[in-house]
Amino acid sequence: MLARVTCPPATPPGAGIQGRIASLENFEKGIERSPVGGLLSRRQVLQRATVLGLGGLVASALPVAERLINTVEPALADVNLADATLQAVADTMIPGRKTDRTDLGNEIHPKAIAGAHPEPGAVQADALLLFHEPRIGFDALEPAFLTELQTRSLTRGGQFLDLPFDKRVAVCVDGCSASNPTVLVWEAAAAVAFAAFLIAATQENATIDTASGLQVMGHPGTAPNGYADFSYGKKLSRELTANGSLP
Amino acid sequence: MAERVDVCIVGSGFGGSISAYRLAELYRAAGTSPSVMVLERGPRHQHTDFRQSMDIDLLSRIYGLVQGNGAQIVVGNGVGGGSNLYLAASLRAPTETFERRDHRPEDGPDRRMWPAQISRSVLDPYYQRVEAALRVQRPTWKQVAKSGGLWAATLAAAGHTCDRVPVAIDLNRCIQAKWCHTGCIYAAKNSVITNYLASAEQLGVQVRPDYEAELITQSSSRPYRYVLTAAQLDNEGPNPTRQPTGNTIQVECKVLILSGGAMGNAPLLMRSRPSLPSLSTQLGKHLGINGDHIAGVEYDEQKVKDLLGLPGYGQFYKGNHITTMSYDWWVGRSGHEYDGKRFTLQEIYLSALAHALYDDARAPSGDPSWWGLQKKQNLSTWNNHIEVLAMVQDTHDGEFLAPPTNGGAEHPNAGPIWVAPFNYQLSDQTIQVREAANQAIKDVVERSGLGRFMKFTFRTANASHPLGGCRMADSKDFGVVDHRNEVFDNEGLFCIDSSAIPTSLGVNPSLTISAVSERAVEQLIARAPDYGLPAAPAGFTPKVPNVILGPHTEPVRSRSDSAIDAKVRSYG
Numbered sequence: 001m002l003a004r005v006t007c008p009p010a011t012p013p014g015a016g017i018q019g020r021i022a023s024l025e026n027f028e029k030g031i032e033r034s035p036v037g038g039l040l041s042r043r044q045v046l047q048r049a050t051v052l053g054l055g056g057l058v059a060s061a062l063p064v065a066e067r068l069i070n071t072v073e074p075a076l077a078d079v080n081l082a083d084a085t086l087q088a089v090a091d092t093m094i095p096g097r098k099t100d101r102t103d104l105g106n107e108i109h110p111k112a113i114a115g116a117h118p119e120p121g122a123v124q125a126d127a128l129l130l131f132h133e134p135r136i137g138f139d140a141l142e143p144a145f146l147t148e149l150q151t152r153s154l155t156r157g158g159q160f161l162d163l164p165f166d167k168r169v170a171v172c173v174d175g176c177s178a179s180n181p182t183v184l185v186w187e188a189a190a191a192v193a194f195a196a197f198l199i200a201a202t203q204e205n206a207t208i209d210t211a212s213g214l215q216v217m218g219h220p221g222t223a224p225n226g227y228a229d230f231s232y233g234k235k236l237s238r239e240l241t242a243n244g245s246l247p
Numbered sequence: 248m249a250e251r252v253d254v255c256i257v258g259s260g261f262g263g264s265i266s267a268y269r270l271a272e273l274y275r276a277a278g279t280s281p282s283v284m285v286l287e288r289g290p291r292h293q294h295t296d297f298r299q300s301m302d303i304d305l306l307s308r309i310y311g312l313v314q315g316n317g318a319q320i321v322v323g324n325g326v327g328g329g330s331n332l333y334l335a336a337s338l339r340a341p342t343e344t345f346e347r348r349d350h351r352p353e354d355g356p357d358r359r360m361w362p363a364q365i366s367r368s369v370l371d372p373y374y375q376r377v378e379a380a381l382r383v384q385r386p387t388w389k390q391v392a393k394s395g396g397l398w399a400a401t402l403a404a405a406g407h408t409c410d411r412v413p414v415a416i417d418l419n420r421c422i423q424a425k426w427c428h429t430g431c432i433y434a435a436k437n438s439v440i441t442n443y444l445a446s447a448e449q450l451g452v453q454v455r456p457d458y459e460a461e462l463i464t465q466s467s468s469r470p471y472r473y474v475l476t477a478a479q480l481d482n483e484g485p486n487p488t489r490q491p492t493g494n495t496i497q498v499e500c501k502v503l504i505l506s507g508g509a510m511g512n513a514p515l516l517m518r519s520r521p522s523l524p525s526l527s528t529q530l531g532k533h534l535g536i537n538g539d540h541i542a543g544v545e546y547d548e549q550k551v552k553d554l555l556g557l558p559g560y561g562q563f564y565k566g567n568h569i570t571t572m573s574y575d576w577w578v579g580r581s582g583h584e585y586d587g588k589r590f591t592l593q594e595i596y597l598s599a600l601a602h603a604l605y606d607d608a609r610a611p612s613g614d615p616s617w618w619g620l621q622k623k624q625n626l627s628t629w630n631n632h633i634e635v636l637a638m639v640q641d642t643h644d645g646e647f648l649a650p651p652t653n654g655g656a657e658h659p660n661a662g663p664i665w666v667a668p669f670n671y672q673l674s675d676q677t678i679q680v681r682e683a684a685n686q687a688i689k690d691v692v693e694r695s696g697l698g699r700f701m702k703f704t705f706r707t708a709n710a711s712h713p714l715g716g717c718r719m720a721d722s723k724d725f726g727v728v729d730h731r732n733e734v735f736d737n738e739g740l741f742c743i744d745s746s747a748i749p750t751s752l753g754v755n756p757s758l759t760i761s762a763v764s765e766r767a768v769e770q771l772i773a774r775a776p777d778y779g780l781p782a783a784p785a786g787f788t789p790k791v792p793n794v795i796l797g798p799h800t801e802p803v804r805s806r807s808d809s810a811i812d813a814k815v816r817s818y819g
Contacts, residue, residue: 093618094626117623135307135662173615178706190618194603197626199301206300208811208818215818216623218630219564219599222299224432225805226422229812230565232557235388237399237409240574244385244413245339245754247367 081161082146084109086131086189087123088161089149092168093193096121096212103212104129104202114165120212126203127196131189138192145185148175249474249497252453253282253780256504257460257475257515260328261757262744262764263287263506264439264447265377268792269768270780271450277781280451284498285444286475288459288507288654289325290482292440294799297331297430301598306663307489308482309430313510313656314664318645318671318708320536322510324663326456329508330438330757331430334568334595335415337383338754339374339762341577342367347750349587351642351674354533355725360750362721362730365763373762373769379791381415381437381761390418392425392566394633397546398594399571400555404695407575412593414567415757422804423566428598434799446792457482458496459654460507463519463740466499470779472739473503478653489661491653501779502771504741505717506764509534510667511655512746513716516727516734518650525736527723534645534669536710538590538751540637540681541597542688543605543701545628550697562812563630568596569755576687577753587676590639590684591753597711601634602626604709605701617704625701630815632701637684638753641677643715644708646670671708678706712756717742718749719763732767739778743767765789 087109095116100108104126113123131138138145152174153160156167163171175186197213200206200221207221208214214221240246254270256263267285274281290308298305309331311322323329345361377383391399391411399409416427420435427436434441448454458477466474479494481487505512513531520526551560572593580589606616607625614621648668651657656665673681681703689700703709720726723735728747734740743764745756752759769789776782 095620095623116620119623119627121623130303133303133662135303135660137660137662137664140659169615169619172618176615176618191603193618195600198599198602201301201303201306204300204302204304205298206302208814213626216627216629217599217602218561218627218815218818220811220815223424223426223564223811224299224800225803226424227565227808227811228804228806229808230393230423230562231389231391232393232396232400233389234396236391236396237403237407237571239410240408240578241410244410246341246574246577 082142083128084112085146085149085160086142087112087128088114088168089172089189090122090127090193090196092165092172093190094122094197095165096124099124102126102129103210109161111161114168116165119216122193122197122213125197125200125211125213127193129202130192130196133202136192138188141185141188144182145189148182148185249499251471251499252284253500254284254502254504255473255475255498255500256283256285256506258328258506258508258511258744259285259287259326259439259444259454260323260506260508260744261330261439261761263328263504264330264444265761265764266504266506266743266768267447267452268443268450269765269772269789271447271452272789273772273775273783273787274781275450276784276787279781283447283452285447285452285454286458286460286477286498287326287454287456288480288511289456291326291454291456292331292430293797294430294432294434297432299424299426299429299432301429301600303662305429307661310663311656311665312663314666315645315669315671317673318536318669318710320510320708320713321711322508322713326454327438327440327444331440332428333438333757334427334755335436336569336593336755337378337381337413337415337758339371340367340752340754340759343577343581343585343589344750344752346583347586347640348583349640349642349676351644351676354642358721358725362719364730365719370759370762370766373765374758376765376789377758377761380442382417382442382794383413383415384418385413386411386418386567386570390567391570392423393560393562394566394596395570395594397551397557397560398633398635400557401544401695401697402573402575402691404555404697405691407573407691409571409573412569412572414569416567420802421567422802425564425566425568425596427568432800433802434796435802441796442792442794445795445797449793449795459491460515461495461518461653463503463515464522468499470501471499472501474499475503487661489658502739502741504743505746506744507655507746508744509713509716509746512742512744513647514650514655514667516717517647523737523740527727527735529718529720529723529725530727531647531716533643533715533718533749534647534671535641535643535714535748535751536645536708537712537714537756538637538639538641538680538753539708539710539712540639540684541601541604541703541709542635542637542685543602544633544635544688544692544698545625545701546631546633546698548631554695554697561630561815563596563632565808569593576684587640587642588680588683589753590637590680590687592684592688593636593638594633595636596634599629602629604703604705606704608699608701635688637681637688638751638755639677639680639684640753641680641751642674643718643750644671644673644677645715647716673706673708714745714748714751714756717746719747720749731770732763741767741771
């Protein structure tokens with residue numbers, strides 16, 4: 001069993017503008033948690049966004065960002081904003097039903113899952129754990145990814161976590177566009193969500209009873225006794241060759 | 248101080264293990280212990296170390312997913328190399344493969360791409376030798392997986408043929424769990440750790456896991472020719488870093504055989520070029536992926552019943568990974584005008600992760616189709632899918648730009664995602680023949696009305712069959728090694744593995760890599776005294792290696808699947 005994700009303390013509710021600023025700062029703290037992010041200041045985050053070819057986007061997002069600072073609700077949950085945002089990304093890639101705990105018992109931010117699909121999605125399959133898995137290495141990409149994600153989100157009207165599902169999809173469509181110079185980072189984020197869901201990469205010897213992704217797919221998982229009824233047991237086509245290989 | 252052996256082999260997959268075993272036979276026939284050492288980058292695996300699981304811990308130990316620019320290529324990690332993870336389809340490449348003349352426009356004049364000495368008929372005796380060693384069996388129709396049977400029936404309904412695929416699996420031991428891809432826990436799959444390599448060790452070959460070849464220099468102490476420097480990797484213990492420990496060894500040898508695979512050999516030779524100045528300018532070029540091109544089919548189970556008369560499906564999870572394939576887009580196309588246009592279509596289960604590679608293709612077409620709601624809908628029908636591997640006659644579109652600092656790839660952490668500096672840019676031919684394969688699959692599925700075709704999403708190469716980088720050719724102008732797999736102008740230095748294969752094959756590559764390796768080591772043994780190795784005594788003939796299973800889980804098949812089938816349906 002893997003360890004649970006450690007969640008930092010919540011932003012105090014009702015903290016007014018200070019709370020709102022704190023929620024943005026939490027976002028940056030999330031960035032700073034990774035080795036790369038630890039070197040980044042707010043200014044550097046913006047510079048990085050510019051380096052990523054997002055100068056125009058950043059400029060267009062600034063008025064929205066200012067409005068946002070005046071309207072954002074206090075942070076709602078124990079899961080910090082960066083983690084909540086990653087969960088929301090995973091939910092956009094492989095949408096699922098609302099729930100408050102993952103397969104391995106980790107917390108899910110109440111705003112992370114949009115509830116766009118009636119079956120479990122990537123968040124429930126512990127995508128966040130895999131985002132922070134050192135042997136995956138997404139932590140090194142996370143600061144740049146979240147910066148771009150939030151910048152694109154602001155042009156859609158708010159932080160990613162606050163966007164409705166269709167706008168989250170629109171943000172990710174733009175990010176995953178072949179013309180986006182950072183498309184590989186977005187594909188990496190998608191790959192993490194897929195690996196959590198499709199192969200239950202966070203679980204050893206996962207089965208259909210332990211992994212919600214396998215439940216949705218209808219994959220039994222580990223099968224130590226194999227299968228008895230695995231073949232139709234009859235010839236189903238004409239064959240060209242005598243032994244399987246062409247001459 | 249360098250250790251001295253007659254033969255040093257880098258890598259323990261098919262090429263390295265075949266070389267080790269045949270050379271061990273030579274030494275034993277000559278009445279001496281083999282002076283043969285095999286170095287392997289990864290750790291040693293027993294069958295009991297494998298799991299029916301794709302958890303990050305196991306994946307980090309047995310796999311490398313090498314990221315380049317334009318490609319992601321899967322390689323094996325550990326003693327036994329790719330053979331631990333292969334899906335065991337064991338096919339001879341068709342005659343036309345060896346006669347091909349197609350290539351990328353900038354890749355020299357019109358010519359036969361394989362050396363003049365290599366053809367299908369030349370390789371047939373070596374294919375036979377490998378089939379005996381790997382105990383290749385053709386499944387009966389009663390041993391064909393439902394997924395493979397469904398592909399056969401689909402092709403038949405559209406007027407096509409479909410053949411059963413021979414496999415290197417002991418079908419009496421196999422209990423059809425469909426978990427070949429993370430190593431067979433039952434030792435039912437004939438990976439080299441159960442035959443060639445295990446037998447080589449039995450004959451006295453020394454295998455050293457956890458050593459990654461870093462550099463080749465020339466030795467001035469004849470008959471020794473090369474000094475190999477290898478770095479120890481921290482692969483063992485509960486939390487291995489998989490980084491160099493700082494310990495290195497040097498091995499001085501008369502013959503150096505590189506069997507580190509297409510993703511290993513070229514970087515090693517490129518890094519060693521200052522000491523090996525006569526290497527071909529073709530080194531590191533022409534990296535291929537055997538024409539791998541994946542697609543999916545989502546079946547309508549009612550139509551499977553109505554149109555095919557089958558009792559249903561919904562069981563992609565059962566049976567061998569590869570059981571059937573069609574040659575209908577290959578046969579009857581023997582002229583060179585078809586070079587670069589042929590392909591085969593094989594039903595395959597790579598792993599559940601392969602699902603991430605193809606589009607849902609459901610309307611409305613403007614929605615994201617490889618992720619999002621549409622894709623989620625598609626994930627929910629997974630057990631009514633099959634996947635189809637087109638093996639197309641593409642060009643070898645990759646090129647290593649420079650060797651990484653260490654080994655064949657950078658390991659940014661202890662996980663399975665590695666990074667290597669290579670480019671992979673698909674040629675027009677590669678794109679066109681992939682599109683033709685897409686159309687063929689789509690036509691077959693839609694003509695019979697059985698389901699939906701789901702197209703590969705990316706214009707990149709996502710593959711598990713890397714080939715080339717040190718390709719064989721008639722001359723140094725066009726390749727790195729000759730028809731005997733010896734590096735041009737570097738006596739005693741060989742590339743015996745996938746790195747020497749100059750074209751995609753149309754079939755899964757393990758049997759051809761192995762047959763070419765058998766031929767290469769036979770040619771080496773024929774000239775053994777020239778290299779300072781023992782002469783083969785009169786009447787020396789290669790034997791079939793023993794089967795040595797090693798520690799494994801004894802297979803016990805459940806008598807009925809009804810409980811698990813019901814559970815799958817209830818969750819769906």
